[in-house]
Amino acid sequence: MQKRVSLKDIAAKAGVSAALVSYVLNNRLPSRISVATAQKIRDIAGQLNYSTNQLAKSLKTNKTNTIGLIVADISNPFSANLARIIEDEAEKCQYTTIFGSSDEDPGKFDKLVHTMLNRKVDGLILSPPAKSEAVIESLQQKDIPIVLLDRYFPGIKTSYVIIDNFAASMEAVHHLLSTGRTRIGMITYDSELQHLLERKNGYIRALENNGVRVEKEWLQLVGIENNQQQIEDAVRALLSATPGVDAVLFGSNKIATSSLKLINSLSLRVPCDLAVICFDHTEMLDLFYSPVTYIKQPLEEIGELAVSYLLSNLLHNGTISTSQLKASLVIQQSTTRPDELYQAK
Amino acid sequence: MQKRVSLKDIAAKAGVSAALVSYVLNNRLPSRISVATAQKIRDIAGQLNYSTNQLAKSLKTNKTNTIGLIVADISNPFSANLARIIEDEAEKCQYTTIFGSSDEDPGKFDKLVHTMLNRKVDGLILSPPAKSEAVIESLQQKDIPIVLLDRYFPGIKTSYVIIDNFAASMEAVHHLLSTGRTRIGMITYDSELQHLLERKNGYIRALENNGVRVEKEWLQLVGIENNQQQIEDAVRALLSATPGVDAVLFGSNKIATSSLKLINSLSLRVPCDLAVICFDHTEMLDLFYSPVTYIKQPLEEIGELAVSYLLSNLLHNGTISTSQLKASLVIQQSTTRPDELYQAK
DNA sequence: GCTGCGTGTTTAATCGTTTAAACAAAAGTA
């Protein structure tokens, strides 16, 4: 159906064996091959516009130069940005990336992992959904190189690249406290995923450390499906709590988007009536009428590390490398102290 | 490195030939094979947790069940959404998708196409950058099934799925005119890409049809690299033109984002002082303080059609199918008539 | 009892590479 010129064709035209062509084109045994034949073979290859059949090559060498990347949802800007960085990074090292979206569904995740394995990816970079420990463990048993991304399971020894979500949450809350807010709420996911627990716990701990009692209604948990209605309900619950909140931390960019959409339509002023901070940057945060303070993950670094860990694992199976990077707080108008607002503007 | 159980292993354990195992597992010659052996083979396959090596299978059958998708930038929400739809659609048909971002660079595009071909994708869905006609034509000569997405070259007969950009621009301008604006500007790309020309021409034609003279400064062209500074300059130029504009149409979501960021920081009220419309939806448009009217592409339909055209081309090489879909205008607050604004709010 | 047919299974070639090992001829060494 496609390119049909093979090693044999070149060999025939050059009057040599296919093996020799393979040697030349791969620069093997370079000392032995005569310069003249080498040149001739290269010329003919160029002439016939030869390009190697990766399938055959991979079948023989058991190496596809392909890595699989599974994120929750490739259409989420956070995932898409990370995917792009990983794609570029992999490409620099001559690797092709194949993507998949798990939709936070462990069944779908498992299925994706297996189609990738059937296609013999050399390794996997994974953002595993909840309840996918078994899949990860079985990959480990099969000695398949993996790196977990953005998430990890404390009970499983694997390579991973994550951020310190606990500290990030703490920092966000401290910042809010420092601007005079004390009635701080959070909307995050009702999930057992470790990184989400840490976001939640960081919030709780920061308040406790500062002697603020966390009212039950201040912590709103929503499903990881990001249902708009559910998130709106959570916002309303926060606002109508007694005492109502004067600041809120959103556990993800999706939660932030849905919440801000509602807030935009209410007669509620940010940051006067309500300060907001959210996890992860998206462009929309800068476009909100009061640009939103956010917790910035070092995406470049995360992507680069994930690829480099995976590749070094490929060379040297068994190596386990982990990184917990620090997120940074990017302060914008949405958390300005009300009294500083006018001079700031 | 990975799964090591092959047809032979099953054959050995079952005491039959590998061929028979292949027949059973692929449900070929179903009438001939004895029910007993078939069952035995299936049992053993399950027991050994066999899964077929796609590389070997593809090498033999010359079919990878993989499609390649190249967009401008997978981290752009528009591309990411489309990619996700295509991924899902392909998966329904048992196809895996591999992605790539061309960054609007014909060289990179060509390179991506070739790495995908070396990996023997069955076909390609492409959003070609400017000056990539040669690549497309060479694919056609090699009879490689392709479908162009979002873009097309009028001189080349290929399958494609696009929207009617000319009509979409016209509709946007007509809408603005109908709300009483007459000094309508546009910021779009300085590109020879047909779909972008059509966006530009639709704008010009709509104004001309309504007897509005298009001032030269009303049409601002920027580079397709989406340079923030350049886009900001364009916005300023529109505003400081004489006469200055009272409405503007943005040629893409990137242009809109960059422009709105600036507008957000100016003391300019949307829609009173300036009405805005943009091409393509992103969530950020709903989060702008005055939710932005936009031209909505039917992404689902585009993605589904692209995949279905490609797959039918795979079955029946040579078929050319094209679709020009209609975009719809989603009217939000950013284009409300100033006099209707208060009752609307 | 021979022919022919249907059934269940195997043989063997093939896809396009890689690569260890074999080989033949030329060059070095003693």
Next chain:
DNA sequence: TACTTTTGTTTAAACGATTAAACACGCAGC
């Protein structure tokens, strides 16, 4: 001259599947 080494190239077996064709066997028909 005879023997080893070096040099340039070929042979042939794999990788893990698919698939046309061959095969062996039991059974019906005449």
